[in-house]
Amino acid sequence: MKTIVVGYGGSEAAERALTRAADIAEAFSARLVVVSVTASVHIPVPVSAFEPAAPLIPPGAAGTAGTVPLSGYEPEPPQPQPEDLAQRELDQARFSLVDRRVEAEYIVEVGDPVERLLDVASQRDADLIVVGSREHGFLERLLGRSVDEAVARRAHRDVLLVH
Numbered sequence: 001m002k003t004i005v006v007g008y009g010g011s012e013a014a015e016r017a018l019t020r021a022a023d024i025a026e027a028f029s030a031r032l033v034v035v036s037v038t039a040s041v042h043i044p045v046p047v048s049a050f051e052p053a054a055p056l057i058p059p060g061a062a063g064t065a066g067t068v069p070l071s072g073y074e075p076e077p078p079q080p081q082p083e084d085l086a087q088r089e090l091d092q093a094r095f096s097l098v099d100r101r102v103e104a105e106y107i108v109e110v111g112d113p114v115e116r117l118l119d120v121a122s123q124r125d126a127d128l129i130v131v132g133s134r135e136h137g138f139l140e141r142l143l144g145r146s147v148d149e150a151v152a153r154r155a156h157r158d159v160l161l162v163h
Helices: 012-028 082-096 113-123 138-143 147-154
Strands: 003-007 031-038 104-110 128-132 158-162
Touching (some): 003 012, 012 031, 012 082, 012 128, 031 082, 031 113, 082 104, 104 113, 113 147, 147 158
Parallel strands (some): 003 128, 031 104, 128 158
16 A cells, blocks of 8 residues: 545544544555645625625725725625635644654645545545545435545545544
């Protein structure tokens, strides 16, 4: 065994999967590839029909001395990018592995978690994919949207589901 890919999302199940993958990587002197996948989400910001979306006076048109800020207008705070959130998760994984004797690579992916995890495993020619598993709710079972089960079903390599 040379390469182990582990899906990591910061949850308790992901933390258990990371620990188990690190145990196996240490035992086999394998390389660990930690992957955090985040969906690319664009959430539109609602704009009231009664408030302008932007200031009515173009910047610089009235000069700086005579400008009056619009009442109640505050720019939206910047939203963290999906890649930033995934990077924070990887920082948490890196911290979890700090005392382990394992060679690790950390990858941020954006998109469908199942697709991205399987693609990374294929690109790295992984011998094993490790993902955390948890109790799935009724709706998740009904719709079949659990990442762990989809990875196990679709992978063309060994998969370890860690409970």
